[in-house]
Every structure is written in structure tokens, then in C-alpha cells.
Amino acid sequence: MSVSANTKSFKLPFWAQILAGLVLGVGLGWLARSQDVSWLVTTLEKTGGVFVGLLKLAVAPLVFFAILVSITNLRKVNNAARLAGRTLLWFMITSLIAVAIGLAIGLVTNPGAGTGLTPKDGELPEKTGSWLDFLTGIVPTDVITPFTELNVLQIVFMAAVAGVAALQLGEKAQPILTLSESVLELLQKALWWVIRLAPLGTAGLIGHAIATYGWDLIGKYATFTADIYIGCALVLFGVYPALLATVAKANPLQFFKGAWPAIQLAFVSRSSVGTMPVTQKVTERLGVPKEYASFAVPFGATTKMDGCAAIYPAIAAIFVAQIFDIQLGVGDYLLIAFVSVVGSAATAGLTGATVMLTLTLSTLGLPMEGVGLLLAIDPILDMMRTATNVAGQALVPVIVSAREGLLDRTAYDSVGAGSPVDEPAPVVADEPRAVKATA
DSSP states (O other): HHHHHHHOOOOSSSHEEEEEEEHHHHHHHHHHHHTHHHHHHHHHHHHHHHHHHHHHHHHHHHHHHHHHHHHHGGGGSHHHHHHHHHHHHHHHHHHHHEEEEEHHHHHHTTTTTTSSSGGGGGGOOOSSOOOOHHHHTSSSSSSHHHHHHTOOHHHHHHOOOOOOOOHHHGGHHHHHHHHHHHHHHHHHHHHHHHHHHHHHHHHHHHHHHHHHHHHHHHHTTTTHHHHHHHHHHHHIIIIHHHHEEETOOHHHHHHHHHHHHHHHHHHHHHHHHHHHHHHHHHHHHHTTTTTHHHHHHHHHHOOOIIIIIIIIIHHHHHHHHHHHTTTOOOOHHHHHHHHHSSSGGGGSSSSHHHHHHHHHHHHHHHTTTTHHHHHHHHHHHHHHHHHHHHHHHHHHHHHHHHHOOOOHHHHHHHHOOOOOOTTTTHHHHHHHHHHHHHH
16 A cells, blocks of 8 residues: 555656656766767667666566467457458558558658768677568477577467467367466566666666767668658558547547557656556556456557558668669569568567568578668667557557447547556556456
8 A cells, every 4th residue: 555655656657758768878988988988888788788688577478378378268258260361451551551661752852862881880780580580480399499599570470379279279278278377467566666677777778879979870871761650650550540540439638548558658668568457457447347458459469560561661661772883673662561560470579670681682682791781770760660550559449449339438538648567556546447348
């Protein structure tokens, strides 16, 4: 009770804490770079690194149990196969729209022109993606390595197999399902504690980026950086509201009121999977039935990447082609769209989109050294990309629920701007009643 009382008495909202961490990080990063304070650079690096490390620590078990439980939860939903199919369809539709916007922006702005960069500035990445690796890499060779090497795609595969097998076993699998649900709740509770450290993580991550790269690097990639942010903003604040208003017949402002806690955390953490508990919470708060949200959000966190897998590789491919003086044709642009829709699971909800970029470049036959040109600027780009990813992961369940008549319109229309990150316990306690009302 005392902890709850202290939490409620703390007036500074979570978004303000994040903003304060952002401002503090910028200031400390500038100070460390301008005054050459090496210990401050190290401190910022360690602070941000610990935060990201804590998020990654929970990724493997969180993905496994979230996917397993989400698949088995579909048995509680009528027309489960139809819902799953519609969810995948809208993932593809929004990805196509996002990649089209990315290609249009890249063709109009020519992001590789006037940068001063040459092919010699590029370096081969340590790891590259190919269709063969992507297809053969889905099936693990053992059950331990995917968890130790954090191969999320293989973890998703094993969880999906386990979930389907549990559905087939029926009541015999109930003890395993009960244990899985308990473990998932435990992991999410622990992750809430990590999420509360996001303001400190923000200061460390932003501060280290500025201290290491400075503003000169951003200036060299100014057009490319602006293209990514503008493309993501068009999708986030243009396409998504339009789909909500026309397809879901829902007020877009209400969506952003409800989903903003997840979007802002994604911007800071740069991890769709790390943000997943918050994304699921805000999705349920927007009136999506818990049983469906518990499937759609984990599924989206590992496969739905409008920022990392659609906008970014489209603009990046044009950027790399211009640096290496390679002409792209209509067929190449169609290939980019194809890779964005089919290969987005390769990003797997983790920080960064290097695997997706290498997959796109290899498909187009572009030099892999182009990846090295973009690695330095990647942390700055990844914030906006991940925020767009997570917004899309909350958007699609709302659209599908609305079209299927499952969306609790009263909950959606009455959602406020309060953050479930500020008050996790009351939200968890209220969930069963909200879901019953929806059903």
C-alpha cells in the first residue's frame, strides 16, 4: 500500500521524465564532446548500455512465452483464423503504403547526392542477410542456441510450434499453459521495472550518441536523416490517422492519447520487443479485446516493422545506389516493396535494422559496403523508425477489431492521455472487467 501511495503522489508524468532525460542527455553529450571529458563519455555509454542490456535480457523468454500464450489465447476468440488472417493482411497493406512513401521521398530528394561520401567510406558489415539465410534460419538446430544468440525468428518458430501443439493437446496441456502464463506475467512485471529506468537510459543513449558522433555527422547525412524522419512522420501522423478515420471509423486523436506511452518508450528504447508489454497494455486500453490483443501485439512486435523494414530500406537502397553510382529501375523498386512485405520478420523487433538492410541490398545486387556508410548514423535514425513500428503494432489490432465489431467503442472514446507506465498495477487489476465488457 505504501508503494502504491508513493507512486500516486509522484506527480511528474512519465513522458516528462523521458523528456527530461532527453534534454539532460543532449546537454551531457555536448559537454563531454566539447570539453573532451572521457569519463563522462564512458559513463553515458555504460548507462545507456545497461538499460539496453536489461531490455535484451528479457527479450528471448518474453518472445517465447508471449507468442506461445498468444496462440493458445486465440481459442477463446470466435473466428480466430479469420482474425489472424485479417491481422496479417493489414500488416501487409500498411507495409506497402509505408514502402511506397519511402520510395517516393527517396526519388524526390536524392539523399545520396552532395554528401561528400564515396564508396571508399563504406565497410562490409560483420553479418549480412540473404534469402537463403532467412529461410533456412527460421528452423533452429537445437533449442538452446536461439536463446543464447538471441535469434528471435527461431524463438518465434519454436513458440508457434509449441502453441499449436498445446492447442492440439487440449486439456492435457493446461498445466503447461498455466505455467507459461505465470512466467509471462513474471517477465512483464520485471520488465516494468526496467521500463521505469527509461529516463536514465535516454540520457545515456542520447548523450553517448552526441558525444561520440557530434552534430557534424548528422550534417553529412542531413538529407538522409530528414528523409527517414519525414517518411516515418507521414506514416505515423498521416497514413495511420487516415486509416483510423476511414477504415476503423475511429477518432485518430483518441488513438494517440491511448498509444502515446508505447510510442514514446519505443522512441527511447529502440526496441519493439522491449516495448511490447506497454504496447499490449495501451492496445487493450483502446478497447481491443485482451484475447486478441495478446496475439496481435506479440505477433506484430516480431513481424510488423513499417519504420525499419519499409521506409528505411527503401530510402537507404536509393542512398547506397547513388553513392555507388548505380541506376535503379522500376523492377528494383518492386523488389524493394516485395522484400519489405515478406522479409520484415528478419528485423525481429530488436534494436537496429541492419539485417533487413543487408537483405534488401543483397536482393538488389547493391554493394554490401553501403551498410557501413549508415551504421554510424543508425542510432539516431532508429528512434523514429521504432516509434513508427510500435504505432503500427497498436494500430492494426484497433483496425481489425473495429472492422470485426470487436472494438469496445466506449473504452476507445473515453481513453485519456494518462500513461499505464505511471500506474501499472491498477491497469492490470482492471483488465479482466474491461475484457468482459468488451466481449
